[in-house]
Amino acid sequence: MKNIVLYKKLSAELMTRLRQQAQVTCIDDLSADGLARLRDALPTAHGLLGASLRLDAGLLDLAPQLEAVSSVSVGIDNYDLDYLTRRGILLTNTPDVLTETTADTGFALILATARRVTELAAWVRAGQWRKSIGPAQFGSDVHGKTLGIVGMGRIGEALARRGHFGFGMSILYHSSSPKPEVEQRYAAGYRSLEALLAESDFVCLTVPLSAATEGLIGARELARMRPESILINISRGKVVDEPALIAALQAGRLRGAGLDVFEREPLPADSPLLRLDNVVATPHIGSATHETREAMARCAVDNLLAALAGQRPANLVNPAALEVARTTA
Ligand code: 8YV
Numbered sequence: 001m002k003n004i005v006l007y008k009k010l011s012a013e014l015m016t017r018l019r020q021q022a023q024v025t026c027i028d029d030l031s032a033d034g035l036a037r038l039r040d041a042l043p044t045a046h047g048l049l050g051a052s053l054r055l056d057a058g059l060l061d062l063a064p065q066l067e068a069v070s071s072v073s074v075g076i077d078n079y080d081l082d083y084l085t086r087r088g089i090l091l092t093n094t095p096d097v098l099t100e101t102t103a104d105t106g107f108a109l110i111l112a113t114a115r116r117v118t119e120l121a122a123w124v125r126a127g128q129w130r131k132s133i134g135p136a137q138f139g140s141d142v143h144g145k146t147l148g149i150v151g152m153g154r155i156g157e158a159l160a161r162r163g164h165f166g167f168g169m170s171i172l173y174h175s176s177s178p179k180p181e182v183e184q185r186y187a188a189g190y191r192s193l194e195a196l197l198a199e200s201d202f203v204c205l206t207v208p209l210s211a212a213t214e215g216l217i218g219a220r221e222l223a224r225m226r227p228e229s230i231l232i233n234i235s236r237g238k239v240v241d242e243p244a245l246i247a248a249l250q251a252g253r254l255r256g257a258g259l260d261v262f263e264r265e266p267l268p269a270d271s272p273l274l275r276l277d278n279v280v281a282t283p284h285i286g287s288a289t290h291e292t293r294e295a296m297a298r299c300a301v302d303n304l305l306a307a308l309a310g311q312r313p314a315n316l317v318n319p320a321a322l323e324v325a326r327t328t329a
Helices: 012-021 032-044 081-086 099-114 117-125 154-167 180-186 193-199 219-224 242-250 290-308 320-328
Strands: 002-007 022-026 047-050 068-071 090-092 146-150 170-174 202-205 230-233 256-259 279-281
Touching (some): 002 290, 012 022, 012 290, 047 290, 068 290, 090 320, 099 154, 099 202, 099 230, 099 256, 146 154, 146 193, 154 180, 242 256
Parallel strands (some): 002 022, 002 047, 146 170, 146 202, 256 279
């Protein structure tokens, strides 16, 4: 039997499936104790399954028998792809099943920032609603506005669909290459990043984090946005230069920001972002619904079991590793 190390809690049903086919070690939390247990389990591990942990060479060098890493995420920025491929270790992720939920999160942030939902809900709770509201509590419209999407992958397209059909928005997008089918479906216009920033009421970031996208939105880019526009980030915190964003918000150069991801997670409680009324900060809830997290976990289990059985997993990120694994077997 193969040895699998889990560093994510799975449902009883998925645990039963895994235990029928492998010896399973569960690391329940990634505290210092949990990490020490993970290190102890790595020397005999054939498969790893989890999320939210940077699996660097320092850890993976401890796992000489490792054949596959199954990430319960679509983002793969926690992995060193070249290292895994060189060692013939298959990496899988969980695309598709989280697309719609993550796009819902994007719209939750668009609506919450534009209509000041969290700020005004806190205001009501604090007993401030003593007479009819006035312009001091007004927000700005979402319907009919221009939504600029940076990164037109699956999640970008799910946002475009919501914006176009649900809210009658004009859709602009920027991505590595134009996508004629997207332009046709959602009457979307391709723009350079600079033009998109200057023309959009809402700029929504959906690009994966990579060397090319780290710091993509810095002081220069923020300065191109309209003062009445809102930045939404549902990709990764490091895509934005956070100090530059804080400075722009503090100076009133943007209307607001809806942020689900941050340079440092968990977001430190003393972050200046949390002192700004026009910031809606959520704790990386992009895919966090019961239904979607279970679907992601099922997908990750399927991928791992396929990889360990010598089959090609459905969501293989580094196909080149198959060849390396074959030649070194
Ligand atoms: C998860 C995500 O929150 O899939 C991703 O890339 O960012 C989120 O859906 C995270 O990876 C934990 O499972």
